Amino acid sequence: xxxxxxxxxxxxxxxxxxxxxxxxxxxxxxxxxxxxxxxxxxxxxxxxxxxxxxxxxxxxxxxxxxxxxxxxxxxxxxxxxxxxxxxxxxxxxxxxxxxxxxxxxxxxxxxxxxxxxxxxxxxxxxxxxxxxxxxxxxxxxxxxxxxxxxxxxxxxxxxxxxxxxxxxxxxxxxxxxxxxxxxxxxxxxxxxxxxxxxxxxxxxxxxxxxxxxxxxxxxxxxxxxxxxxxxxxxxxxxxxxxxxxxxxxxxxxxxxxxxxxxxxxxxxxxxxxxxxxxxxxxxxxxxxxxxxxxxxxxxxxxxxxxxxxxxxxxxxxxxxxxxxxxxxxxxxxxxxxxxxxxxxxxxxxxxxxxxxxxxxxxxxxxxxxxxxxxxxxxxxxxxxxxxxxxxxxxxxxxxxxxxxxxxxxxxxxxxxxxxxxxxxxxxxxxxxxxxxxxxxxxxxxxxxxxxxxxxxxxxxxxxxxxxxxxxxxxxxxxxxxxxxxxxxxxxxxxxxxxxxxxxxxxxxxxxxxxxxxxxxxxxxxxxxxxxxxxxxxxxxxxxxxxxxxxxxxxxxxxxxxxxxxxxxxxxxxxxxxxxxxxxxxxxxxxxxxxxxxxxxxxxxxxxxxxxxxxxxxxxxxxxxxxxxxxxxxxxxxxxxxxxxxxxxxxxxxxxxxxxxxxxxxxxxxxxxxxxxxxxxxx
Ligand code: IVH
Numbered sequence: 187x188x189x190x191x192x193x194x195x196x197x198x199x200x201x202x203x204x205x206x207x208x209x210x211x212x213x214x215x216x217x218x219x220x221x222x223x224x225x226x227x228x229x230x231x232x233x234x235x236x237x238x239x240x241x242x243x244x245x246x247x248x249x250x251x252x253x254x255x256x257x258x259x260x261x262x263x264x265x266x267x268x269x270x271x272x273x274x275x276x277x278x279x280x281x282x283x284x285x286x287x288x289x290x291x292x293x294x295x296x297x298x299x300x301x302x303x304x305x306x307x308x309x310x311x312x313x314x315x316x317x318x319x320x321x322x323x324x325x326x327x328x329x330x331x332x333x334x335x336x337x338x339x340x341x342x343x344x345x346x347x348x349x350x351x352x353x354x355x356x357x358x359x360x361x362x363x364x365x366x367x368x369x370x371x372x373x374x375x376x377x378x379x380x381x382x383x384x385x386x387x388x389x390x391x392x393x394x395x396x397x398x399x400x401x402x403x404x405x406x407x408x409x410x411x412x413x414x415x416x417x418x419x420x421x422x423x424x425x426x427x428x429x430x431x432x433x434x435x436x437x438x439x440x441x442x443x444x445x446x447x448x449x450x451x452x453x454x455x456x457x458x459x460x461x462x463x464x465x466x467x468x469x470x471x472x473x474x475x476x477x478x479x480x481x482x483x484x485x486x487x488x489x490x491x492x493x494x495x496x497x498x499x500x501x502x503x504x505x506x507x508x509x510x511x512x513x514x515x516x517x518x519x520x521x522x523x524x525x526x527x528x529x530x531x532x533x534x535x536x537x538x539x540x541x542x543x544x545x546x547x548x549x550x551x552x553x554x555x556x557x558x559x560x561x562x563x564x565x566x567x568x569x570x571x572x573x574x575x576x577x578x579x580x581x582x583x584x585x586x587x588x589x590x591x592x593x594x595x596x597x598x599x600x601x602x603x604x605x606x607x608x609x610x611x612x613x614x615x616x617x618x619x620x621x622x623x624x625x626x627x628x629x630x631x632x633x634x635x636x637x638x639x640x641x642x643x644x645x646x647x648x649x650x651x652x653x654x655x656x657x658x659x660x661x662x663x664x665x666x667x668x669x670x671x672x673x674x675x676x677x678x679x680x681x682x683x684x685x686x687x688x689x690x691x692x693x694x695x696x697x698x699x700x701x702x703x704x705x706x707x708x709x710x711x712x713x714x715x716x717x718x719x720x721x722x723x724x725x726x727x728x729x730x731x732x733x734x735x736x737x738x739x740x741x742x743x744x745x746x747x748x749x750x751x752x753x754x755x756x757x758x759x760x761x762x763x764x765x766x767x768x769x770x771x772x773x774x775x776x777x778x779x780x781x782x783x784x785x786x787x788x789x790x791x792x793x794x795x796x797x798x799x800x801x802x803x804x805x806x807x808x809x810x811x812x813x814x815x816x817x818x819x820x821x822x823x824x825x826x827x828x829x830x831x832x833x834x835x836x837x838x839x840x841x842x843x844x845x846x847x848x849x850x851x852x853x854x855x856x857x858x859x860x861x862x863x864x865x866x867x868x
Contacts, residue, residue, distance in 0.1 A: 191240045199242055202233040206248045207350065214344040214412075215442045245319055246348035251340050256402035260333035263324035264847070265312060266360060267419035270329060271495050272305075272478065272502040278457050281479065284501045285453045288481065291490060291498065297452035298481060301429045302459040303444035304467070305476040305502050306414050308366030309395045311339065313415075316358050318349040325398065329495065330853060335398050338406040339365070344413050344442045353438035357423030361441065363415035367394040368471045369540040371410045389541070390473045412472070415441045428482045445470065449482055464505050468540065476504040494852060508539030509568045511581060517548065517561050517592040519599045523627035523705055525616040527595060527605060529554060531565075531577065538569045546575040550612045551594045560589035598623070625659070626652050628705050632660035636711050637703030638692040642685045650674060660703075661761060663689055664769035697724060697775040707748040716740060717749070718777040719863045724762060727753050738863065779863050786814030787861030794821050796838050797831030799851045806851065813858050821846060829854050 209226055213219040219226075230248060237243045243250065275281045288298060310326035323339035325332040339345055342365065349355050367375075372390040379387070387393035397409035415436050418426075426432040430449050437443055446463055450456045460477045467474050481487050481499040490498040512533040519527040529548040536543055546567060548554055557580060559565065564584035569575045598605055598616035600623030607614045616624065626648050633643035640663070651657045656670055666689060671682035702714035709717075720738055721727050730753050735746035752758055765771050783789075793810050795803055795817065806829065807817045821828060821840045828841040830848050841848060849857070 189240055191242050195236060195240055196242060199233065199236050199240070199247075200244065202229060202236070203244050203247045204350075206230060206233060207246065207346075207348070210248060210343055211346070211440045215440060246346075248347075250347065251343070252404070252407050254337040254340070254403045256404075257337070259401070260335060260399070262327075262331055263312075263322065263334045264331050265324070265326075265329070265419060268329050268850075269310060269312060269326045269332070269362065269419070270492060270497055272500055273493075273496045274476075275501050275503045278460075278503075281457065281460070281501065281503050282453055284479070285456070288490060288499070292486065298486070299449060299451045299483065300456050301433070301447060301480050301482050302450050302456055302463065303416060303447035303478050303480075304463050304470070304474040305478045306364035306366050306416075306444070307389070307391045307473040307475050308364040308414075309391065309398055311335075311363055311365050311398075311413070312419060313339065313345065313361045313363070314358070315349055315356070315361065318355040320345070320347050333399070337403045338398050338400060341403055341407040342411045342413055346440050349439045351438050351440045353435045354424050355439075356421055359421045359424070360419035361415050361436070362417040362419060363413050363441075365394055365398055365411050365413050366390065366472050367397070367409065367411055369473055370471065373542060375409065413442050414444045416444055416478070427484055429480050429484070430482055460503050467505065470540075473540065474505070476502045478502050507568045509566055509578065510536045510538035510543070511564055511566050512536035512543070514559065514561055514563050514565055517554075517559075519595050519614075521598060521600045521616055521621060521623035521627065523624055523631050524707060525598075525618075525621065525624050526613045527598065527616060529592070531559070533565075533567065536567065538567060538575065541569065543567060543569060543575045546577060548577065551614060552612045554592065560591050562586075562589040600624075622652065629657060629660045629663070631705050632703045633663065633692075634703070637699060638695060639699070640685075640692045641688045642681070643688070647676070647685075650676070661765060661769075664693075664765070664771075693770055694772045694774075696777065697721070697773050698777050700724070700771070700773050704752070706752045708745040709749065713741070713745060715777055716863075718775055719779050721775075722778045722780075723775060724766070724773060728759055729754055779861055783861055784863055787858050788813040788815030790814075791826040792816045792818050792824055793827050793829055793854075794818055794825050794837055794841065794846075795829045795831070796841075797834035799829070799831035801851065806854070809858075810854070827854075 206226070206229055209219065209221055209229075213226075233247065234249050237247065237249060273284075275284060285298060289295060292298075312324050312326070312332065313320060314322045314324075320336070320340065322334060323336045323345075324334050327333060340347065349359075367390045369390055372387065372393050375393055376387060387396060393409070394411060397406050397411055400406050416433075417429075418432060424435075426435065433443050433447060446466070448459045450459045456479055460479070463474075463477045479501050481490065487497065487499040492498060512535075514531045514533060516532040517529055518532070519529050521527050529551060530545055531548055532545050533543065548559065553559075557577065559577060559580055564581040566578040566581065567575050568578045594607070594614055595605060597603065598618065598621055601616065601618050601621040603616055603618035603621060605614050605616050618624075626645075629648045629652070630643075630645055632638055633640040633648070643663070648657070651666075651674075654674065656666060657663055666686065668682045668686050671677045671685060672679060677685075696718065698711075698715045698718035701709060701717055702711050716738060717727070727749075730750055732743070732746040732750040735741050735749050736743060741749075766773070788810060791814075793815055795806060799806055810817050818825060821837050821844060823844055825841065825844070825846045827847050827849050828838060829851060830838055831851065838848065
């Protein structure tokens with residue numbers, strides 16, 4: 187039973203929410219709390235009690251950050267204004283070129299005023315606020331359409347649930363920023379994952395992205411994420427003249443903004459600020475791989491406009507990669523799922539750009555020869571952006587004579603079978619059909635995220651189940667019972683049930699995923715998707731000939747032969763039948779494009795064109811009609827899309843009031859492209 191809400195309690199709740207939000211801001215945005223954690227917790231608990239007792243919960247109450255139920259899937263969100271990417275500059279000269287280009291375009295010799303700020307290596311996010319309240323958070327996606335991740339973003343403590351503070355509150359605003367994970371947090375998370383036998387994240391960016399794209403917000407809550415806001419999209423009820431003015435408003439409104447952001451007039455000053463940021467980047471708590479230079483004046487930004495995907499008024503200067511020196515302790519070979527043996531080095535742990543590096547792949551045996559790498563060598567190791575660390579060179583001056591060559595193995599390190607190296611190939615391969623490393627890698631691949639996506643069936647657990655004889659082939663996964671698992675190391679009642687549930691869930695899958703998970707040689711995610719576009723179901727692939735596969739433009743001879751061999755092997759077909767019939771795999775194929783759809787991808791859709799497009803209007807009309815669409819000259823409720831070019835007319839306004847979807851010419855091409863079974867590569 188909830189009690190009636192007396193006025194004084196209502197006021198108390200409102201005050202508590204305000205107070206707690208303020209303390210949250212002090213702690214998570216300003217990093218300068220004014221009360222202790224214990225005091226905060228006490229206030230929080232008190233608020234929670236009152237909310238429950240009187241059933242009065244404000245939308246921006248801090249209690250609303252957590253506790254949302256897990257989702258089935260993310261809804262798609264179209265960005266009102268596309269989320270663009272940035273052009274890169276790799277030298278100061280390229281930044282100078284950028285400035286010269288802008289002066290030329292603006293036909294002016296005056297120094298341009300820029301803002302310079304760090305480029306955060308995270309995940310771009312759009313936060314929509316309506317009447318000051320956080321309404322929705324969406325990922326960038328392809329720039330036009332992202333995913334609704336509101337309930338996860340709410341859990342990030344530095345994200346204001348309500349626009350507060352000294353700034354004016356707009357009617358509606360799309361605030362853009364980057365969600366990222368601090369390096370320390372990333373290291374901690376990976377350590378934890380290692381202990382739990384979960385796959386490690388390659389870098390803080392992947393960790394942040396993986397944490398945001400969680401259907402269960404309680405997982406996101408447990409990952410400490412941050413936000414830095416650097417821009418806006420659509421806005422109503424407030425206007426800004428400059429980027430620096432926007433940043434000030436964001437600050438006043440309690441949004442976290444980029445560290446060290448500065449206004450710099452003229453190129454030499456810009457370069458000075460970039461250097462400052464680069465020099466201090468090792469002291470940042472987050473990973474940054476560059477500095478973003480933006481024209482400060484929004485009027486000038488407008489004048490300069492955008493290219494297809496990037497604005498002309500901004501550029502990202504990329505920093506030099508992080509390097510460090512360390513010693514190679516050991517070299518080993520690891521066996522992949524196709525039997526290829528890849529050498530890797532184990533180093534004395536070294537911190538490079540804030541991340542501890544203790545191993546790296548050496549790619550292949552030729553590379554070891556070419557770089558003359560030996561066990562005991564001191565080497566320069568580089569970590570560039572998201573790239574996994576690699577050895578750049580040996581510091582020969584540090585050699586003592588005790589370094590040892592590491593010869594190409596004659597036997598497989600996993601099963602001691604002989605290895606082969608085919609003429610002209612760099613790869614060394616174990617050809618045993620029973621090599622446990624290969625079998626395990628095949629199972630790991632089958633269960634991986636891009637494949638059947640069985641959570642909890644990573645490297646360590648596959649190794650465990652394989653050595654216990656519970657799975658000898660990926661098909662055996664579907665024979666596992668809870669009783670088999672309980673009592674094994676790391677498995678108790680709950681964890682066993684979780685794995686069984688994950689296996690059960692994986693049975694509902696798509697043809698593209700399933701094909702990828704089978705580990706057919708050369709069939710990666712892209713090829714699997716292409717097959718799914720062209721073949722309605724698994725059966726249609728049975729006994730397929732290589733010639734038929736090569737009819738798909740992007741399928742070469744090598745891949746066609748490997749696909750055909752797989753689907754002409756009786757044992758393989760029996761296995762597929764068992765998986766579908768006995769284990770009850772439900773394979774849907776949403777990617778399939780029927781012949782009719784392919785010929786008429788725009789069938790049933792009405793388009794209106796406004797503004798100047800990059801192609802003559804007649805050509806665009808013909809294109810729409812050739813693809814089954816209809817072109818109309820006036821916007822009405824039955825218009826499906828309005829294709830918008832430069833300087834659009836009043837039709838756009840009308841379309842907006844009617845809620846007609848607006849697309850660019852590029853997006854129109856994309857719509858057609860998506861429905862072709864033989865897409866061209868751009
Ligand atoms: S401005 C039109 N500022 O970098 C301008 N982007 O490579 C687009 N990013 O998608 C964004 N830090 O996710 C801007 N300070 C910053 C940034 C930043 C990171 C990301 C952003 C964007 C990507 C482009």
